[in-house]
Amino acid sequence: MPPEASPHWPAHLPRHLVLPATHLYYTAEVSAARFPDKPFIVFYDTPITFAEFKEETERIAGYLQQCCGVQAGDRVLLYMQNSPQWMLAYYGILRANAVVVPINPMNMTDELRHYIEDSGARTAFVAQDLYERVVPLVGDAQAQLAQVIVATYGDYLKQPSSITPPEFVSAPRHIVGGDSAGVMPWRDVLDARLAPGPLTVGPDDLCVMPYTSGTTGKPKGCMHTHRSVMCTALGLVNWLRGTQNSILLSALPLFHVTGMQSGLNAPLFSGATVVVLPRWDRDAAARAIVHHGVTDWWSISTMAVDFLSNPKLDDYDLSSLRVMAGGGAAMPDAVARKLHDKTGIHYIEGYGLSETIAPTHINPPQRPKPNCLGIPIFDVDARIVDPETLRELPQGQTGEIVTHGPQLMQGYWRNPDATRDAFIEIDGKRFLRTGDLARKDEDGYFFMADRLKRMINASGYKVWPAEVETMMYDHPAIQEVCVIAARDAHRGETVKAFVVRNARHAQAVTENDIITWARENMAAYKAPRIVEFVESLPKSSTGKIMWRLLQDQEAAKAAQ
Incomplete structure (x- = not known):
């Protein structure tokens, strides 16, 4: 039988979350209809409204379909720093009925080769600061990358900024190309003004494929549908009471599932505004919070540690912040106390994997516990089992976390053996083996103990x-x-x-x-x-x- 829900479940929330039965792109259409003139993205004080966002994603989709030959279900690589282009390309790919393959911008050429070959992507969005890493793979017989759309971050610096952009952001456009070379500048893609065909995929078709690795070495693509992505995006909106008046700081990398869901998909659903930082900078983050009145900020604990150790911290008015949440590693008690002393808010820790497209567990905002993964969120059945026998363990004993819920991936792309090893069946339900060892306390909170997997x-x-x-x-x-x-x-x-x-x-x-x-x-x-x-x-x-x-x-x- 599934475990009882925590007695500290937020009183204002239902245990079951009704999910929209739509393509994820529909959230862009709805928000553009509701809030056409409201800024969705703010990039160094340059706003992009919801209506502009929708229009530009449609132009991108039209180009992908008519000039790159992208068809429904095709995988398209997305390789940039956080930027308006990252967010626009993501939804442009979806509007073309294709699948987003987000790649860490730290990856080098040999690493990129694996993602391209494994996913079968023939088209990629690349920022000009990363372009040289991709050049050797364009036209390569094995990689088969045929089309590269090159973005210049500075194209979206359209007015003076209160925060000085780093040089790689303000650098002028210097990539030139054309269809014959397989390279096209971002601005030329938009200027082509090509209209896309109809949306033909639905909630159970593939949407995004973040890659994760493991004990066998080569990264594996986690197959997520529009429905599973919608699950955690909508879950975050509900759990932390996101609204169209929320202003979020997006400093977590968007290629990472937590950054993707908290900094793009969830705020697009709610109609919130996202202030985008391409790379972590504690003073830029503080100035953005003050200047834009940021209310919500998702971070990792090392970001928070760096932010709160800033000797100039007292110079910044952080009173607009109402939510600070994240995960990735346990938040030190001393840092959590310093955050509360400075802002009056608690750091809300959560837990999730690429395989679950972000959280399966979050701390209740009204009663968070330190160094804690939180409690299972909407519709998640999470249990602690003996990793050898797979027998469920009683409260207080340490074992492996296994999870069942609507946010689970379909499996690993073109890897049936790894998919088979990742799942088990309990009580007729499909559970993901996380490889993380934890214990559960009397209130239903999960606490990380160790790792079963080598990481x-x-x-x-x-x-x-x-x-x-x-x-x-x-x-x-x-x-x-x-x-x-x-x-x-x-x-x-x-x-x-x-x-x-x-x-x-x-x-x-x-x-x-x-x-x-x-x-x-x-x-x-x-x-x-x-x-x-x-x-x-x-x-x-x-x-x-x-x-x-x-x-x-x-x-x-x-x-x-």
């Missing part, structure tokens, strides 16, 4: 050691490598690599050489910050590298 949490970014190891083996000096988590005062955890050098290169390469190479060949958050050369790696009787022994030794050393 590093660096400033809220999930780093999968097997993926990093796979890439590091491309270095000619590396014979064997094992990647673990090391404690880091700022990031919480950081990436450490134990490396066995092959004999031919043993004297010619240093630890710093390996670190530099890694930063040039993989996303910055994945690249090892620490490399330690060793003569050999511990192995089991079957020859497997005993990563957990190295991890335990590292933890013991840090504790000393």
Whole structure:
């Protein structure tokens, strides 16, 4: 039987959330009809109204269909920093009946190759600051990327700003191309003014495919439908009482499911205004809160720590803030207290995965608990089970979180084996195995205890050691490598690599050489910050590298 709901469920909310049976793009149409002249996006003081947003997404969709040959169900890559173009491209792709493949802008060329080949995307939206990483893949026989639409962030700086944009945002347009080269500037796409065909997909068709990795190394696409995306977007609106008068600060990366849902899909549904920051900057965030009267801000704990440690914090009037929420890593008690002392609000922690398109658990706003994942939200059946026997465990015992709910992905793209391993059946219902170990208290709140799966949490970014190891083996000096988590005062955890050098290169390469190479060949958050050369790696009787022994030794050393 499913567990009882927490006695601290918000009194104003139903336990069951009725979801719209619509395509996600319908939210853009409805908000444009309701609030045509109201700003949806504010980018360094340049507003984009709901009506303008809808019109530009339709032009993008028309170009995708008529010039790029994008058809219903096709996957389209989205590779940019937070920007109006990211948000417009997302909904333009949806309006073309296609599927969004959001990519971390930190990823490098070799990483991009996998996403393009695996998803089968032939069209990509790329920002000009990232364009050089994509160039080698255009026309590549394996990647088969045929069309690239290049965005210049500065196109949406149309009036003076109270916050000085960073150079990569204000940089003038410098990418030129044309259909023959497979490259088209963003402005030319809009200027073509091509109308799209009708919407033909529905709530149970694929909508977005964020990639996640795991123990096997290669990232996997999480298949989400319009219905599952609508589920957590609408859930956030209801849980935190979002309205058309809300003003949100979007500083979390939009490619990440929490940033995507809290900073784009949920506010579009409610008709709220989103103040967009392309990259984290604590002073820019504070000035944006003051200047625009920001009411809601989703962050990760490391962002909040950095924000509240600003020596100039008292210079800013933060009285407009009414909600500060997020997840990714536990919020330190001292920081949560400082936030409450400064603003009078509590940090609302939540928990979710790419596989659940953001939260399955959130703390009740009226009674949050510190260092807590929260309680299962609307229609979620979450249980604690023994990871070996899959038997449900009683309250207080630590086991694996398994979840059932309408926000679960359909499975992993073109990976039936991984899909099969990710799900189990309990009481005739399909549950996702999260790989996270937790316990549940007497009030139904979930508390993280450990990880069943091998993963590093660096400033809220999930780093999968097997993926990093796979890439590091491309270095000619590396014979064997094992990647673990090391404690880091700022990031919480950081990436450490134990490396066995092959004999031919043993004297010619240093630890710093390996670190530099890694930063040039993989996303910055994945690249090892620490490399330690060793003569050999511990192995089991079957020859497997005993990563957990190295991890335990590292933890013991840090504790000393």
